[in-house]
Amino acid sequence: xxxxxxxxHANPSKPSVNxxxxxxxxxxxxxxxxxxTADADADLAEPQVQTMIRCIRxxxxxADVCLAxxxxxxxxxxxxLATARAALQACVQTxxxxxxECQVHAQHGFAHCQTCLQACRRCQEACHTVLSLLxx
Numbered sequence: 001x002x003x004x005x006x007x008x009h010a011n012p013s014k015p016s017v018n019x020x021x022x023x024x025x026x027x028x029x030x031x032x033x034x035x036x037t038a039d040a041d042a043d044l045a046e047p048q049v050q051t052m053i054r055c056i057r058x059x060x061x062x063a064d065v066c067l068a069x070x071x072x073x074x075x076x077x078x079x080x081l082a083t084a085r086a087a088l089q090a091c092v093q094t095x096x097x098x099x100x101e102c103q104v105h106a107q108h109g110f111a112h113c114q115t116c117l118q119a120c121r122r123c124q125e126a127c128h129t130v131l132s133l134l135x136x
Contacts, residue, residue, distance in 0.1 A: 002027050013077040015079060017133040022073060028126035029070030034089035036063035042112035055101050062098035065091050081134055084131045095124035
């Protein structure tokens with residue numbers, strides 16, 4: 001169960017963007033962080049781990065950025081648009097690069113990379129949506 005929606009609706013601070021888009025983005029960020037963490041671990045178990053080094057690195061970076069972005073978006077009180085914008089932009093970029101790397105490995109039959117790719121693309125899109133909704 002995700003607590004993003006009930007807390008976002010219960011927070012007395014009014015969200016800076018559409019609450020449904022915000023909740024989807026928070027959930028996508030945390031889901032992507034989990035998928036990237038698990039994928040990096042699965043990469044370590046592959047027989048040819050040397051070929052997975054870039055994927056492991058990008059998954060770990062993506063997990064960190066997604067966790068930070070999800071946390072920043074979860075805090076709506078005294079919300080700072082510039083900080084949120086920077087985090088969202090970094091998340092879009094990191095998810096794109098990580099997803100591209102996972103796509104290469106997914107094409108070679110690595111199911112864990114396919115799952116991570118899907119999580120990265122979902123997060124990338126959700127962050128892009130929230131970015132587009134932020135006031136100028």
